[in-house]
Amino acid sequence: MGDYCITTDSKKCIACHACEVQCKAVHNIPVGATLGKIVVLGPKFVNGVPKMSSVFLPCFHCEEAWCLNACRKNAIQRRDKDGLVYIKEESCVGCKACIKACPWRIPQWNPETRKVVKCDMCMERIDQGKEPACVAACPTGALEFGEPGKLSDKAREEYGLNLLEKNLAAGLE
Amino acid sequence: MRKIIHTLCFMCSVRCPIEVIVEDDKVVSIEGSPYVPAMKGGICPKGAAATATLNDSERIQGPMIRTGPRGSGQWKQVGWDEALDYTAERCKKIFEEYGSRSAVWAERTNLITDLSKTFQKAIGSPNHITHDAICKGSLNTACRSIVGYTDGGISTDWANTRHVILYGRNIFESIDVKAVNNLLDALGKGAKMTYIDPRVSITAAKSTQYLMIRPGTDLALNYALMNIIIKENLYDADYVNRWVKGFRELSLFVKPYTPEWAEEETGIPAGDIINLAREASAVKPSVIFHYGYRASHHPTEIYFRRSMIILNALMGSIEAKGGVFIKKGPKDAGFSKGFRKFSDQEFPEMEETRRFDGCGQEKYPIVDPAHGVGSIFSHAVLSEDPYPIKVLFNFRFDPLYSNPDYQQNLKALKKLELIVSSDISFGGTTSLADVILPESTFLERSDPLRMVQGLKPAIFRRISCVPPRYDTKPGWWIVKQLAERFGVGKFFPYNSIEDIWEYQLADLGIKIEDFEKKGFVSLSDEAIWWDRKDKIKFKTPSGKIELVSSLMEGHNFPSFPPYQKLKIEDNKFRLMVGRCAMHTNVATQNNPYLNELMPENVLWINEKRAKSLGIENDDRVEIESKAGKGSLRAFVTDMIHPEAVFMLHGFGHQEIKSTRSYKKGVADAMIQEYILDTIGGSPALDHTVVSVKKIQTEN
Known part of the structure; x- marks a missing residue:
């Protein structure tokens, strides 16, 4: 994902699919194509208890991007500054080589423009200091966007402080 | 030009505070208001899909008068004057014979409810009902019976x-x-x-x-x-x-x-x-x-x-x-008064004070007349008890699918002489109407202010973000236009939404400019x-x-009647209905994005019961009750009690103009029997007993 990362907190995800819909609405994507996708397992019984889990799958923006390497028209490019992989719509000829090359079939077909469309992690929004639309729309904050180092820092701070708090309360130092 | 507008969503009745970004009169994005922390800037899928409704070519695009039989989908596009004049002329003739009491105003409670109640009072009809009673009338009564609220x-x-x-x-x-x-x-x-x-x-x-x-x-x-x-x-x-x-x-x-x-x-x-x-x-x-x-x-x-x-x-x-x-209101926050209401004006005395539904009167003495007993609408039309109902003003409401017993509802709606419907898209009842007075979506209209009571009471404002895409109008404008044609325009002393806001705020000392930054004004900084x-x-x-x-006791209803055990035959099921995050009642099934996520309902059935009926997952099954039947796909699972089957509410639309939701799934109203809680006022939508069988397909 270039210099960024989107994480899913499965505990907070309520499988409402607002992330998917917001992505379509903001990018004017027609029915049939889904750029960012939330995959949900369950609800189902696990040892007699109802459980569920989910993971958000936008484009991975691979460092060795199959789609980019497959495009003969250089319509798929990588941003120098942060490594995001995006499509230059005017150069796309609609051959779908990128769709076939991507192991996860992440590039999508837009039947209205008759071109391929893919997640660009909302580059324009990122440049304005905003989060990608899917992350911003999530009603429960289950999706988190950021630079991997900062996300790691935050997660460890939270975990560590919680642990220390418990230790202090238990009289341990 | 880029604008950031703070307003209220209306894809469902929750009405979340939202931030809408508009560029050159186009909605670029909708997110939760950053000024309301619990929104976390987020939005639900329905809110996210609001632009898909706004831009939907299957919306009602202007006033219409029916030309073919009810439900045939044959209409002529007319101008606003013609549609409004036609409504008033038809009503005049009907009122001459049956009186204005023969007109029922039915709506989903919304920000013009004060104005629609004013309209009924002005024309002299005691009959105003809201969808609330169908959803939760008995909860309203239960609460009042114990805590008075x-x-x-x-x-x-x-x-x-x-x-x-x-x-x-x-x-x-x-x-x-x-x-x-x-x-x-x-x-x-x-x-x-x-x-x-x-x-x-x-x-x-x-x-x-x-x-x-x-x-x-x-x-x-x-x-x-x-x-x-x-x-x-x-x-x-x-x-x-x-x-x-x-x-x-x-x-x-x-x-x-x-x-x-x-x-x-x-x-x-x-x-x-x-x-x-x-x-x-x-x-x-x-x-x-x-x-x-x-x-x-x-x-x-x-x-x-x-x-x-x-x-x-x-x-x-x-x-x-x-x-x-x-919940605390403006008075608890130190204000001497609340909103000024249009419905508090003095109206001429009504000739008829008996409500058609007997709410707050003999039939349903302890149900809240502020909402009425909407579930008995069809029954009242067919029985003409206590008097004939001939006209339905139907605003953003769909009794055909919201009330139990679709066949009875259809018969009643077809019996009416005039249905005047205001809606965004072609719902069930709207498709049976004589006149359609289409409302603009919440992104295209401003509305009267909303008082939100709570620990920290506040006033919220809905303001239009983009001009109407089609020839549609806000509800407050439509009501006033109708009132003028009925000769009661004087009860609607406004010409613009600003006039309404000023009227509402008159006793509060709050200015409309105060809403500019956040879209709301808090009446208390501290939780009360x-x-x-x-x-x-x-x-x-x-x-x-x-x-x-x-x-309750004052009306001879016992507070603690003995519990009656619930019985059901071994080969039957109890039908349960419910909601999903992607749809609002019967209103959003034709929205392109929401339809894509959840296009139809399926029948949840317990795996052991399914096995004994020879039903496998994804088989088409027929579900039947005394009220009606339908066919849909089975979802065979261990996640439901053996005695129950479940389906989502709101599917099975029969409206040919809403092509995406047309004939997708089964309408729960088709299966639900007309059973009521006759004390509290709610219909009993999960009480119907059904049988289920596999539909044999020929190979």
């Missing part, structure tokens, strides 16, 4: 709760973003959530404890909980002594309802019932026995809803942090809690929590 007058402190008990209140699928976040935060801090439902929903999967209950027996569970709470002294004795009337009567009443007795009725082990009572009591008063949102399941609905409120009373959780609170020892203002005649209700 309607269900709209109380709420729950999700953020600080330590244990919430939900009876099918599927809060993570029938969502209010603020409540969802507050509850998730509480769960993150270690709060417990017990979820009771015959079906495993997403809320069940998020709960700390899930109890699969036999459908329709929640009341038995609650009587057993009360039994244990009283027997083991688990209640808040100080609170009960200070505030509760009728505790002795309750103690005597619940004595026979032991956990062992309830186990037999509900299928929940007695030990689990005892544990739940103890666990809830351990964190009292920060506990919520949630009284529900939709409250229209069984004929004993009012007693079930009362039982939840009584459990809160025993826990001392009414007006407690982390429990239930009474009343002193639990002495200052709780219960609105009952005694000023206390009345378990023995003076409202």
